[in-house]
Structure formats: structure tokens, C-alpha cells
Amino acid sequence: MARFWKRWRRSLLANIRVVILLWQRFRLSLSLFLAIIVLGSLILWLGYVHPQEGTRLTFPEALYAAFSMIFFQPSIPFPQGPLEILFFIIPILGLSIVAEGLLSFGVLLLDRRNPTGEWSMALASTYSGHIIVCGLGHVGFRVARQLVDFGQEVVGIEKNPQSPFLERLRRMGVPVILGEANHPEILEQAGVKRARAVVVATNNDLLNLDIVMHVRELNPEARLVLRLFDAELAERVGRVLGIHTAFSASAIAAPAFATAAIHEGVTHSFFLEGELLNLSEVVVLPGGGLEGRSVQEVEEMLDLSVVFHQRGGRRDMHPAAELRLEAGDKVVVFATLEQLKQIERLNCPRR
Numbered sequence: 001m002a003r004f005w006k007r008w009r010r011s012l013l014a015n016i017r018v019v020i021l022l023w024q025r026f027r028l029s030l031s032l033f034l035a036i037i038v039l040g041s042l043i044l045w046l047g048y049v050h051p052q053e054g055t056r057l058t059f060p061e062a063l064y065a066a067f068s069m070i071f072f073q074p075s076i077p078f079p080q081g082p083l084e085i086l087f088f089i090i091p092i093l094g095l096s097i098v099a100e101g102l103l104s105f106g107v108l109l110l111d112r113r114n115p116t117g118e119w120s121m122a123l124a125s126t127y128s129g130h131i132i133v134c135g136l137g138h139v140g141f142r143v144a145r146q147l148v149d150f151g152q153e154v155v156g157i158e159k160n161p162q163s164p165f166l167e168r169l170r171r172m173g174v175p176v177i178l179g180e181a182n183h184p185e186i187l188e189q190a191g192v193k194r195a196r197a198v199v200v201a202t203n204n205d206l207l208n209l210d211i212v213m214h215v216r217e218l219n220p221e222a223r224l225v226l227r228l229f230d231a232e233l234a235e236r237v238g239r240v241l242g243i244h245t246a247f248s249a250s251a252i253a254a255p256a257f258a259t260a261a262i263h264e265g266v267t268h269s270f271f272l273e274g275e276l277l278n279l280s281e282v283v284v285l286p287g288g289g290l291e292g293r294s295v296q297e298v299e300e301m302l303d304l305s306v307v308f309h310q311r312g313g314r315r316d317m318h319p320a321a322e323l324r325l326e327a328g329d330k331v332v333v334f335a336t337l338e339q340l341k342q343i344e345r346l347n348c349p350r351r
Contacts, residue, residue: 020126029101033094040066040090043083044076051077070094120175121189124155127175128194132157134181134211135202139227141165143199148172155190157181182210187218197223263340267332279307279332280340286327287349295331296321302346304339308332 023030045062049055057065057076068075069090078087133144136158147154156169156176169176179186181202192198198215200208205228212226259269265281284290290298295306299321309319310330316323325331333343 024125025122026101026104029097029104033097033101036070036090036094036097037063037066040069040086043086048076048079048083051080066090070098120170121177124175124177124189124191127153127155127191129153129196130155130191130194131197131199132187132190132192132195133199133201134208135200135227136163136165136169136176137201137203139203140199140201141169143201144169144174145172148174155195157186157190180207182207182214184214184218187211187214192218192222195219195222197225199225199227201227259337263337263344266340275336277334277336278340279334282331282333282343282347284325284327284329284331285347285349288327289346289348289350290325290343291327293325294321295319295323295325298325298343302335302339302342304333304335304343306331307334 041059041063044065045057045059048057048062048065050057061076065074065076069087071094072091074087078084130153131147132155133140133147134157136144136156140156140158144154144156154174156174158166158176158178159180161178166176177186177190179189181187181200192215198211198219200211200215202208202211208226208228212224215222215224259266259276259278263278263280265283266278267281268279269276271277282290293301295309298304299306306319307317308331309316309323309325311326311328319331333340335343
């Protein structure tokens with residue numbers, strides 16, 4: 001049910017954005033069209049006299065007559081005198097504006113399937129409080145997809161028109177601006193001045209720093225998340241430039257690779273205040289020391305945290321302290337390497 005409402009809300013927001021986009025794009029044509037109708041109606045209402053009957057028009061009749069004249073189907077007889085020119089001016093101007101609007105609308109509608117075309121730029125101009133992802137490679141695409149799953153509005157920037165992820169982003173409803181993200185005009189097309197946050201995730205450290213500097217100039221209040229390969233550089237940049245979060249891809253990956261090589265079941269590893277912490281899956285073995293113990297007993301005995309429990313198809317993100325573990329249960333623990341060794345030894349079946 002929650003997924004349905006989430007999808008319905010996203011669809012509603014997308015349709016609202018389309019309406020705003022169409023109004024922004026065609027407001028000049030619509031305003032001119034309405035001005036011709038209203039002005040023509042006023043002139044007919046005040047000055048037109050029926051050539052045979054000598055009667056005047058009511059304002060609704062004048063309004064209908066002006067609208068009909070645009071399509072060369074006047075609902076009133078041709079007048080005598082100065083108003084004759086009105087029967088030529090209204091159709092010429094009206095049809096010109098209608099034709100220009102229809103042509104522009106057709107081009108924009110056909111361009112809607114282009115993930116980096118004019119439609120995307122126009123749609124991005126309607127966003128506010130959104131998140132911009134610079135660089136839509138493997139990392140950037142996954143960040144954008146995760147943000148969409150979180151219900152966030154996302155605009156992407158990518159320099160490679162042949163990127164394999166552009167079409168998938170279009171289907172997700174993410175407008176993509178094609179160009180270098182370190183160009184101020186590209187950032188402005190993505191709505192950087194109205195953005196809530198900017199994720200800089202290209203695979204070039206110098207380019208990422210250049211993008212960050214431009215974002216800081218255009219929107220000093222935006223939250224910045226920066227991807228850098230050099231771990232030391234990421235730490236210094238985050239501290240000196242006041243970036244909210246600077247990640248080194250290699251620093252994030254290295255602990256996970258090393259820990260996974262040592263312990264089976266490790267899913268995530270990271271350093272916190274200089275200490276390596278891990279999330280690891282443990283299956284309770286029959287006859288082992290975990291079987292029959294409560295969650296509280298395991299946590300107090302090994303000084304770790306049990307953050308997830310699964311028994312059959314039932315999952316619990318916050319297992320109760322009194323819950324007793326059974327053979328076949330899967331638990332996820334948050335622990336150091338030494339604590340992982342202890343829980344592995346405890347889980348071994350007794351001989």
C-alpha cells in the first residue's frame with residue numbers, strides 16, 4: 001500500500017510539473033492569444049453595428065464573434081467602415097500565434113522521449129528543493145536511483161550523450177542536462193540556485209573539485225556531497241571547504257574487501273573514529289552456543305549489537321531483547337573484527 005501511494009504521489013508531482021512546464025513555455029503565446037480575443041471583443045462590443053438590423057452586440061456575442069473570426073468563420077455580417085480591417089487583422093494574428101504554439105508544442109512533445117533534450121531542460125527549470133547528481137556513471141546512476149526510491153526529486157548532469165544509463169533515468173522521470181557540470185550555465189540549467197543538495201560523483205578528482213567551487217559560488221547554502229578517489233584529499237577538502245560529506249571511493253571499498261576476505265557474511269565495513277566496524281550476517285547453527293540464547297544475552301556477552309533478525313519469512317529490524325534464537329535464524333550484528341571472531345566461535349556446534 002505504501003509503495004502504491006509513493007508511486008501515485010510521484011506520478012501526481014510529475015503531472016503538476018508538466019502543467020507548470022507547459023505554462024512557462026507557452027505563457028507568452030497564450031497571453032497574446034487572449035489579448036487578441038479580449039481586445040477584439042471590446043472593439044466589437046463598443047463599435048460594431050449590424051449592417052441590416054442596426055443593432056449592437058452584447059459582450060458575450062462580441063466575444064464569440066472575435067473567437068470565430070480567428071478561424072475565418074465569422075458569426076456576424078461583414079461591417080461597413082473602419083471595423084472592416086478588424087476582420088482581417090484578428091484571423092492573421094490569431095492563426096499565426098496558434099500555429100507557432102502548436103509547432104512548438106509538437107516539437108516539445110516529440111522531444112519528451114529524448115533523455116537529454118529540450119524537454120529535460122525545460123522540466124528541470126520547474127524543480128525547486130531538489131537534488132542534483134553530477135556524473136551519471138555507475139556510481140552516479142545508483143545514487144540517483146536510490147534518491148528516487150527515497151522519494152526525492154532529482155536532476156542529473158552528464159557529459160556523455162552515449163551513457164547507457166540515460167534511457168533508464170528517463171523512464172524513472174529524472175531530467176538530465178547534457179554537458180560539463182563545471183560550467184556555470186549547465187549548473188544553472190539544472191536549477192542549482194534552487195537545489196537543496198548537490199552530489200558530485202564523476203570519476204575525476206580535479207573536475208569534482210572544480211564543480212564544487214562553482215556550486216559554492218552559485219548556491220552557498222546547498223548541501224554538498226563529494227566523491228574523491230584520494231582519501232587524504234577527501235578529508236582535507238571536506239575540512240577546508242566546509243563540504244558536508246566528502247567520500248573517498250577507495251577508502252570506502254578497501255575495508256569491505258579486506259574484511260570480507262577474512263570473515264564470511266560481512267556485508268559492510270567502515271572506519272569510525274579510527275576503528276573498523278562491520279555489519280555481518282550470522283546464521284544460527286544447530287547445537288551452537290547461540291541457539292537458545294536471548295538477543296540481550298548475546299549482546300551483553302559479546303559487547304555487540306544485534307540489529308536485524310529473520311526467522312522464515314518474518315523479519316524484524318529491532319529484535320526484542322527477550323527474543324530467543326533458534327537454529328536457522330539469521331541475525332545481522334554490528335561489531336568489530338574481534339567481536340566477529342567471538343560470535344563465530346560461540347556459534348560453532350558443541351562436540
